[in-house]
Amino acid sequence: MNNSRLDAGSINEIKPGKTKRVEAGNGKRILVCNVGGEFFAVDDRCTHEDSSLYLGCLKGDRIHCSLHGGEFSVKTGEALAEPAEVALQTYQVSIEDGRIFITL
Ligand code: FES
Numbered sequence: 001m002n003n004s005r006l007d008a009g010s011i012n013e014i015k016p017g018k019t020k021r022v023e024a025g026n027g028k029r030i031l032v033c034n035v036g037g038e039f040f041a042v043d044d045r046c047t048h049e050d051s052s053l054y055l056g057c058l059k060g061d062r063i064h065c066s067l068h069g070g071e072f073s074v075k076t077g078e079a080l081a082e083p084a085e086v087a088l089q090t091y092q093v094s095i096e097d098g099r100i101f102i103t104l
Helices: none
Strands: 005-010 019-025 028-035 038-043 057-059 062-064 071-073 079-081 090-096 099-103
Touching: 005 019, 005 028, 028 099
Parallel strands: none
Antiparallel strands: 005 099, 019 028, 028 038, 038 090, 057 062, 062 071, 071 079, 090 099
C-alpha cells in the first residue's frame, strides 16, 4: 500500500477542545481534533448520513454529530451513541517541529 502524509498545519492553530477540517484530496476531508493537547484524526463524514462532523461539537474525546446526535470516539473511531453504528476511520497522527502530519 502507498501511504502518504498530509501536513495539517501548526499545532498552535487548534486549541484544546477544538477541531480543524483538512482537505485530503479527491473530495476527502479529515477532522483533526485536539483532546487536551493530544491530536487525533478521523474522517470528517459521519458514518450515519454523511454530515460533516466539523459542524458538530467535541467534548473530551467524543465528537457529537450535529445532524442527528450520533457520537464517536476520536481516539478509536468507535460509534458511541445512536443513530451512529459504524465506526469512523481513524488516521495516525505525528507531530514534527510543531506541525501535525496525518498518515493517509
Ligand atoms: S448524520 Fe451524523 S448522526 Fe446522522
